[in-house]
Amino acid sequence: MQVIRLEAGIYAANCYLIYESDSMEAIIIDPGGDSDDIISRVEDLGLKVKYIILTHGHADHIAGVAELRDYFNVPVAIHKEDEPMLRDSDRNFSSTMATGEIEIDPDILLDEETKIEFGGLPIKIIHTPGHTPGGITINIENYLFTGDTLFAGSIGRTDFPGGSFEDIIASIKEKLLVYPDDTILYPGHGPASSIGKEKSSNPFIV
Numbered sequence: 358m359q360v361i362r363l364e365a366g367i368y369a370a371n372c373y374l375i376y377e378s379d380s381m382e383a384i385i386i387d388p389g390g391d392s393d394d395i396i397s398r399v400e401d402l403g404l405k406v407k408y409i410i411l412t413h414g415h416a417d418h419i420a421g422v423a424e425l426r427d428y429f430n431v432p433v434a435i436h437k438e439d440e441p442m443l444r445d446s447d448r449n450f451s452s453t454m455a456t457g458e459i460e461i462d463p464d465i466l467l468d469e470e471t472k473i474e475f476g477g478l479p480i481k482i483i484h485t486p487g488h489t490p491g492g493i494t495i496n497i498e499n500y501l502f503t504g505d506t507l508f509a510g511s512i513g514r515t516d517f518p519g520g521s522f523e524d525i526i527a528s529i530k531e532k533l534l535v536y537p538d539d540t541i542l543y544p545g546h547g548p549a550s551s552i553g554k555e556k557s558s559n560p561f562i563v
Contacts, residue, residue, distance in 0.1 A: 358478060358498055360543065361398065366390020367455055368417035371545055373502060376404050377476025384408045384475050386495060386502050387545060388421035390456065395421060396428055407475045408465075411435040412504025412545060413489040414442030415517075416451035422461055432464035434473070436484060439491030440466055448518070467493060483532050487525020488513035494533060501552070502543045507533055509542070509550035512561045529562065 358377055365372035366389035374395070376383035383404040388395055399406060406429040409422060414435060426433050435443050443461050446452040451459040465471070473480045481496035488505045492513075495502040505513035507529050515522040533542075538553025555562060 358476075358500075360500065362543065362549075363391070363395060363398065365395065366417060366420050369546070370417045371543065371547075372421070373543060374398060374402075374404065375475075375497065375502075376402070377478050380476040381405055382407050382476035384410055384480070385425060386410050387412055387418040387504065388425050389418045390420040392421040392424040392428070395425060399429075406431050408473065409433045410467075410480070410495060411439070411443070411463075412495065412502065412506075413492040414439040414449050415489065415505070416446075416449045416454050416456045416459055418504070418545060419443065419449065419459055419461065420451070420456040423459070426461075426464075433461065434465035434467050434471075435463045436482070436491030436493045437466040437468055438484075438486070439489055442489065442491070442519075450517075485525075485528035485532055487515055487521050487523075487528050489517070490519045492528075494528075496536075499537075499539065500541045500543060501533060501536060503533065503545065505545040507542060507555065507559075508544040508546060509548050509555070510559055511547075512559075513545075526561070534562070 370389035446458040
């Protein structure tokens with residue numbers, strides 16, 4: 358499995374292209390803008406995009422979704438608790454951001470029982486509320502794509518509507534820190550880390 362990180366959109370959220378090297382099937386996580394650059398990278402690599410998966414519904418993570426869905430003709434997936442946010446430009450904050458208004462109807466509503474895969478690689482959906490009610494972490498092999506739940510040295514904001522400090526800490530401690538220390542963490546902003554590093558040095562956890 359290969360992982361490519363792109364800082365997408367005017368807010369430089371991390372967008373991930375993840376693909377299986379034999380089949381070249383791929384998923385796109387959190388395309389926050391710069392759709393032309395994402396399309397170019399996909400085409401240069403010869404990838405076959407199967408899904409667009411969103412870790413949550415905030416505008417800085419979804420600004421490129423509509424264009425990419427139309428271009429690749431693939432379904433968009435988000436946790437069922439964040440569906441209202443994706444559909445409403447006020448709730449996803451795009452009505453007041455430089456992205457312009459974004460309102461999208463998702464194709465797949467996720468929960469922890471959802472079974473999806475690409476290139477024979479199973480995708481595990483972990484519901485990690487706290488930043489948003491429907492925030493998720495995506496587990497593929499030895500990698501966790503944590504969105505705005507857990508960052509290198511920090512955690513996601515919880516002061517937005519639907520946020521909860523208690524919930525985000527519970528999500529991190531009960532659902533993410535149970536993974537092995539060498540599990541690689543790819544967050545929604547900033548550099549990669551590992552579960553072991555965050556256990557030992559993240560001030561919100563230690």
